[in-house]
Amino acid sequence: MITFSKRQLKIPEMSKPVYMVTGGMSKFGRAIPEKRIEELAIDAFTEAAEFIDKTPAELKKYIHSCYYGHFADHFGDQLLGEALIHDRLGLDPLGNVGIKTGGATGGSTMWEAFKAVASGYSDCVLAMGWERMDEVPTDEGNHYISCAADKDWETPLGHIYTGYYAVMAQKYWQVFGKSEDSFRKTMAEIAVKNRGYARMNPHAHGPMKITVEDVLNSPVVAFPLRALDCCLMSVGVACAIFCDEKTAFELSDNPLLVYIAAGSHTLRAADRRHMEIPLLTHESAEKYRDLNDRFPGGDRYPGFTGFLAARMAAYYAYGMAGVYDPTEDLDLVELHDAFTISDIQTYEDIGIRPYGEGRTYVESGDCYHTNPHTGKPGKLPANLSGGLIGNMHAVGATGIMQAVEVGQHIWGRWAEMHENQKKWDDFGRTKPGDWQNLQVMGAKRGLAISHAGVGSHVTATILVHPDHQLERRNS
Amino acid sequence: MTNLEKRGTVKVINGRYRPNGNFHYIYPNTPIYSDSGELMGVTNPRDITHIHTYGGEAHFFSSLKDGQLWGTRCDNPACEHTGTVNLPYKTYCPDCLKKATPVNLTAVANSTAKVHTFMVTERTGAFNTLEKPVRFINIEFYGVATILMGYLSIGEPKIGMRVVPIFRMLDPTFTILDLSWVPEETPSENLPSGFSFSK
Numbered sequence: 219m220i221t222f223s224k225r226q227l228k229i230p231e232m233s234k235p236v237y238m239v240t241g242g243m244s245k246f247g248r249a250i251p252e253k254r255i256e257e258l259a260i261d262a263f264t265e266a267a268e269f270i271d272k273t274p275a276e277l278k279k280y281i282h283s284c285y286y287g288h289f290a291d292h293f294g295d296q297l298l299g300e301a302l303i304h305d306r307l308g309l310d311p312l313g314n315v316g317i318k319t320g321g322a323t324g325g326s327t328m329w330e331a332f333k334a335v336a337s338g339y340s341d342c343v344l345a346m347g348w349e350r351m352d353e354v355p356t357d358e359g360n361h362y363i364s365c366a367a368d369k370d371w372e373t374p375l376g377h378i379y380t381g382y383y384a385v386m387a388q389k390y391w392q393v394f395g396k397s398e399d400s401f402r403k404t405m406a407e408i409a410v411k412n413r414g415y416a417r418m419n420p421h422a423h424g425p426m427k428i429t430v431e432d433v434l435n436s437p438v439v440a441f442p443l444r445a446l447d448c449c450l451m452s453v454g455v456a457c458a459i460f461c462d463e464k465t466a467f468e469l470s471d472n473p474l475l476v477y478i479a480a481g482s483h484t485l486r487a488a489d490r491r492h493m494e495i496p497l498l499t500h501e502s503a504e505k506y507r508d509l510n511d512r513f514p515g516g517d518r519y520p521g522f523t524g525f526l527a528a529r530m531a532a533y534y535a536y537g538m539a540g541v542y543d544p545t546e547d548l549d550l551v552e553l554h555d556a557f558t559i560s561d562i563q564t565y566e567d568i569g570i571r572p573y574g575e576g577r578t579y580v581e582s583g584d585c586y587h588t589n590p591h592t593g594k595p596g597k598l599p600a601n602l603s604g605g606l607i608g609n610m611h612a613v614g615a616t617g618i619m620q621a622v623e624v625g626q627h628i629w630g631r632w633a634e635m636h637e638n639q640k641k642w643d644d645f646g647r648t649k650p651g652d653w654q655n656l657q658v659m660g661a662k663r664g665l666a667i668s669h670a671g672v673g674s675h676v677t678a679t680i681l682v683h684p685d686h687q688l689e690r691r692n693s
Numbered sequence: 694m695t696n697l698e699k700r701g702t703v704k705v706i707n708g709r710y711r712p713n714g715n716f717h718y719i720y721p722n723t724p725i726y727s728d729s730g731e732l733m734g735v736t737n738p739r740d741i742t743h744i745h746t747y748g749g750e751a752h753f754f755s756s757l758k759d760g761q762l763w764g765t766r767c768d769n770p771a772c773e774h775t776g777t778v779n780l781p782y783k784t785y786c787p788d789c790l791k792k793a794t795p796v797n798l799t800a801v802a803n804s805t806a807k808v809h810t811f812m813v814t815e816r817t818g819a820f821n822t823l824e825k826p827v828r829f830i831n832i833e834f835y836g837v838a839t840i841l842m843g844y845l846s847i848g849e850p851k852i853g854m855r856v857v858p859i860f861r862m863l864d865p866t867f868t869i870l871d872l873s874w875v876p877e878e879t880p881s882e883n884l885p886s887g888f889s890f891s892k
Contacts, residue, residue: 220774220788221773251725251727251733251734252733295737355819357817357818357819358818358819359818360816360817360818360819361818361819361820361821362818363818364818368781369745370745370747370750370754370868370869371781371842371869372842372869374822374868374869374870375823375827375829375842375843375844375869375870376814376817376818376821376823376827376829376844377817377818377819377820377821378814378816378817378818378821378827379818380814380816381812381814381817381827381829382829382842384812384814384829385810385811385812385829385830385831385842386810387812388810388811388812388852389809389810389852392810392852438815439814439816440812440813440814440816441812441813486781486842487831487840487842488781488831488839488840488841488842489779489781489787489839490839490840491777491838491839492838515852522809522810522831522840
C-alpha cells in the first residue's frame with residue numbers, strides 16, 4: 219500500500235496566467251515520403267501563424283524560447299533532431315530543449331512550455347512536437363516502441379508494446395467488462411465513432427466509415443483487442459503558442475487560458491503496488507466500498523485496470539482550473555485512445571465515470587457529438603478529431619494536436635479549419651460528400667489527455683475561455 | 694569465418710569493459726526512387742552490437758541458470774514500507790532508497806504463483822525470439838507487492854491459473870527469457886528443450 223503526503227498533493231499555483239493563442243498542424247499520414255520532417259514542421263508553424271493573421275516571420279518575432287517533443291530518436295536515426303528543426307524554423311539563438319515522455323511527449327512538451335511562461339522566463343513560447351514513424355519497417359517500428367518498456371524485464375518478451383498493453387485490456391475486459399459481448403460491442407463503438415469523426419478531418423491519417431461488425435471481424439491482435447481497436451502509427455507535426463496575458467492579447471483578441479498538470483506511475487506495470495483509490499473532488503470513498511462485490515477481482519487499485527498517472531494529472535489540473543465535475547464543467551475532451559479499452563479506462567481515471575462504469579459514457583451517447591439515442595448534442599463529446607485511432611498518433615505531436623483541436627472548438631473555428639476545400643486538396647485528400655460540421659456549439663472549456671506507455675506519464679491540459687473561468691473550490 | 698562468428702565479445706578487466714572482435718558492420722547504402730524514377734532518399738544499413746550493464750540486478754539474471762528465482766525485500770526498520778518484497782528484483786528499496794536484501798522466492802513461486810492477467814498474440818516486433826503465438830502472463834505471488842511479467846510455455850493461460858517457474862539451465866541466454874512458466878503439475882518430460890524445474 220503506498221500513500222501520498224499532503225505536500226505531494228498540493229494543487230500547483232502558477233505565478234501568472236498562461237494563454238494559448240494559436241496552434242497548427244501538418245498533414246498526418248502513415249508515410250509522407252515527399253517531405254522531410256523539418257518541412258512538415260514549417261507547415262504546422264505556418265498554419266499556427268496564419269490562424270492569427272500573422273506571417274511565420276511575424277510570429278517568430280514574439281517567441282522567446284522553444285520546447286520540442288519527439289519520442290524516439292531511433293526512428294529517424296538522428297540525435298538532436300530538435301536542433302535541426304529549430305534551425306529550419308530559423309529560431310536561433312533562442313534557447314530550446316527536447317522533451318521525451320513516450321506517448322505523452324506532446325502533453326509534456328506543452329507542460330514545459332506552460333511552466334516557462336508561468337514562471338516569467340518567457341512571454342511567448344513555441345511548443346512543437348513530431349514523429350516520423352515511416353522510416354523503418356513496421357516490425358522494426360514495433361521493436362523500437364517496445365524499447366520504451368524495460369529492456370531487461372519486458373522488451374525481450376515479444377518486442378511488441380501492444381502485448382504489454384493487452385494484458386491490461388484482458389484484465390479490464392474480464393473484471394469490469396465481465397467478458398460480455400455487449401462490452402466488446404461498446405469497445406467497437408469507440409473505434410467506429412473515432413474513425414468516423416476522422417472522416418471530417420483533412421489532416422487525418424486513418425478515416426474510415428465502418429460498422430461495429432467490421433471492428434469485431436477485424437484481425438485479432440491480442441484478444442480482446444482487434445486491429446481496428448488500435449491506434450495508428452503516423453508521421454506529422456503539431457505546434458501551439460503559449461503567452462503571458464499581455465503578449466496573448468497583442469497577438470490575438472481571443473486567447474484561451476491554459477492549465478497543464480502531469481502525473482506518473484511505474485514504467486513497468488509489474489511494479490504497481492496496491493493503494494486506496496485517490497478521490498477526485500466529486501467522488502466519495504463510499505462509491506468504491508463495494509467495488510469488488512460488483513466487479514469481482516476489481517479490488518486491487520490501480521492494478522492492471524486503472525491509470526494512476528491519469529487520475530493524478532486530472533486531480534492537479536482540475537484543481538488548477540476549478541473543474542469540479544468534468545462531465546458538467548467541460549464541453550469536450552480529447553482522450554488518448556491508444557486502444558478502445560484504454561479509452562474506457564481513462565473515462566474512469568479522469569472522473570467522467572466512476573471506476574467500473576466507464577462503458578456507460580459510450581452507451582449513454584454522452585461521448586458523441588450528437589447523441590445517437592436522442593439526436594441532441596452529446597453531453598461531453600470525445601475525440602471529435604478522430605483521436606489516435608482515426609486521426610493520428612505521430613507520438614510527439616499527439617498531445618499538441620489534441621489541445622489545438624480542443625482550442626479550435628472553443629474559438630468557434632473548428633469548421634473553418636476542417637471544411638476548407640483548399641486544405642483537402644493540398645493534402646491530396648477527398649472531402650467526403652457527407653462532410654459534417656463537428657463544431658461543439660458554445661464550447662467554453664475542454665480537456666486533452668496525453669498518455670505514455672502503460673500509464674507511466676500522463677498530462678492533463680485544460681483550455682478555458684477567459685469569460686468562462688470556474689471558481690476554484692478544491693485546492 | 695562468418696560475420697556472426699567474428700562478432701564481438703566483452704569482458705570486464707580492471708573495472709573497464711574490454712571489447713574484443715567486431716562490434717559493427719558497414720554496408721553500402723542504396724537509393725530510394727519513386728514510381729516515376731525520382732530520388733526520394735537512401736537506405737542506411739548497419740549492424741551494431743551494444744554493451745549492456747546489469748549492475749546490481751546481475752544476481753537475478755545469473756541465478757536463473759541455477760534454477761533460482763530471486764527478489765528483494767526492504768529490511769530498513771526506518772522505512773515506511775519495511776518488509777515490502779519486490780519482484781522484479783530491485784537493488785534498492787524504491788521507498789527509502791536503502792539497499793534491499795535479496796530473498797530467494799523460488800519456493801514462494803513454486804507454491805503460490807498464479808496468473809493475474811495474460812494475453813496471447815501472433816504479432817511480435819522485430820528481433821523476437823519467442824515461439825508464436827506468444828503467451829504473456831503476469832504472475833502474482835503470495836507476500837510479493839508486485840506482479841512479474843513472463844511467458845507461458847505450455848497450455849493456454851487463464852486468470853487465476855496456478856503456474857510454476859521453469860528455468861533454462863542448458864545454454865542460458867542470461868536474459869529474462871531464461872525464466873518461463875508452465876501450469877502446475879506439468880510433467881518434467883513435457884518441458885521445452887533446455888528448461889528444467891527449480892533446483
